[in-house]
Amino acid sequence: MSYRNTITDQLPLTEHINLVTSKGLKYLHITHPKAQARISLFGAHLLSFTPANSAPVIWMSGDAIFNGVKAIRGGVPICWPWFGPAKESPTVQPLAQTKNFPSHGFARNNHWQLLDSQSTADSCRVRLQLMPSPEAKRLWLHDFNLIAEFIISESLTLNLITENTGNSSFDYGGALHSYFQISQPDAIQVHGLDNNNPAPRALTGDVDIICENPATTITLEDNQLQRRIDINNEGNNAMVVWNPWQAGAKAFADMPDDGYQTMFCLEPAIIGKKAVTVAPGTSHTLTTKLSVTAL
Template identity: 45%
Template sequence: MISHLSFNTLKLLSPSVSLKANNEGFEFLVIEHKQLNAVFSLHGGHLIHFQPTQQQPIIWLSKTAIFDDKKAIRGGVPICWPWFGAASPELGEGLPSHGFARTSKWSIGQITESDLGIELELKLYSSKETLKLWPYPFELTLKATLNKHLKLELITENKGDTPFTYRSALHTYLNISTPDAITVSGLNEQFYNSLNKGQLETGGQTLLIDQAIDSIYKKSNCDILLEDKQLQRTLTITNKGNDSEVLWSPWIAGAKAFADMPDDGYQTMLCIESTITEKTGQAVQAGKKHTLSTLIK
């Protein structure tokens, strides 16, 4: 479990799942199952911890993460939706970066428990407040399948009478031992380098992390592998419903610029994200659904 956070139990939802709160009343779903430990924040529908039993954590959380109802949590798996990065100009000015899902209060849906693990759903619905930001009725479901592996499915349902398009990310912060010990393989060779004015560049399918990276890779045709020699493990990442994968590390200067990340925080995290980043977005017809997912083994 997350050693630097403390919780007070509010309600037992299943034998292994509890609704808890920290001292400030910030609410969490805490899973303590024989196969795994995990924690979700209801703020943002945000997975902040996942650790299979007798393994190192898969998901990274900043030790100085700020928990309030105003901003996204640093670490875990923030949900960027219904846009990625800045909102389209036609929606207006002053809209929140990466959408409003990651700073909204989500509700608890179905929870199913077995000897193998937990399946649960968190829900976000359109409201008067969301319609002021994005003029489309919707139902958003985060379905989490938690066992020895981690699967997150973000299901976007169009509840209106007209089609809409959206962009999104499962902004996954992965726990690593140190950048020197990892390699990433299985990437598409073409990527847009955000640190070089978004230029389209070509690289190898295997990547070493030795500096800041902020790149949008075209969708890979295979699984992405994160090999960590020091942790003696390889994470296999399978993304579906996406058009791209984002790799991000703030490195030294970036980490120092964040109030909610330790100066050395970049040493133990790397983001590999399942994303929809194309300007055209993902279309969802009236009454239909689309699923963006990531599976980490």
Template identity: 40%
Template structure:
């Protein structure tokens, strides 16, 4: 899934993890464990690949994704933070969609390996540049547990002296065989359809992927299940710290409009996101933290 990136090894960080770069110096963490392969871009703290040995990749990555310090990567699991979608009137106009975490440089804080896989921790802290966009002090921690399951935990720590409220998402692009072979179930029956001006709709908690979808579902009562019959696998997603699940596919016209997605890219991806989308967000008091997570198994 990432062989097209043509990377060169720069530094060995552990038995299974190395820091590698492309021809422009863009940095990736490459994980080659006996039970799995994975990759992160340090730009955005962005998981771009996860694959258990002998199985199809779990995470989808666009073959035409653009890698530079200004743009979020198409695919993987972008970290949307500290807002979801537009920043909103209170923060001002012309701010980047989905926040700045997904276009900021993260650092490696910890790597722990075992026979089952590994745990990885990436950090992002406030700076003069982030405070120009969002006037708060913070430390953002992304904990990744990579075993037979994939768990991502986004921990928002308030390191300042005033409370802040945030919205965000773990914008997970799942790798699928083909839309006609996939069914999503376990969803909340109530959702807001962004393709119909946010119209609130009630369904039966089951979804077929056969048209453009951009919907915000109220938090699922338990777990969300993606049944992929052609891949012969069922992905069970358990989300916590969220208030909603966002489901998205650009479909035919949407994919064709993206310069960083192949025209047929919509056929092999589908997004199910653990998200905080309510206008008020989550308030974090000074010295406190909040965790948004997704577990896929």
């Protein structure tokens, strides 16, 4: 990625975690005997995860833009506190204008703070925090504390913790917009997207669907890479399945024209009118855990 060759500062946090600055943006570089990972503090955005002796699990666009303004293409963007266009979300208050509100909320377009980090012989753990700002208050009126917790070992766990620090309940939606690295479309099958239909799904063209009755664990099998990725989710009410295919990829300035051939999005989501209600003084956690095994 472009930021790797423009590092201006590097601060060791633990034996396995470095805080790196590149072009004014901060990143966490995790290098552990069990896995490597990269996380951007802009958006609390997982950029990569590669277990030891494994191919990369997470796809990142070769044309991704790292400017601290535009959401990064690839990795695991955090969509919060709504998913999709703001005007279509029931979690957005009926304010005067929503046409300029960002799609998928504002968490992925904000700079987060490093809350803490630690590492052991078994894993690394980092927590990032996003709190209300004047701009966030303009978009969403509620008081909150949002924490993204990453646990990196042979597997990767991402916990998105939404805390209500205000005096009234609020509803929120969102997704962990996970881009997975695949070998090629005709090599993969997905299991568990519909509890009522156990048949696997293949990737044969552009797809943008919402699966409202998914299994707790979704499995992405890649026959060419000879691996399976188990995606264990909690706190969601749906899975979003997305690949823009050839025409869609060409329409994105931050995606190579052939990028659709090596990526597949499987996203645990909280969407629709079934958004989560968080009472004052309580929290809700949206979790995804990624584990890789050989076929």
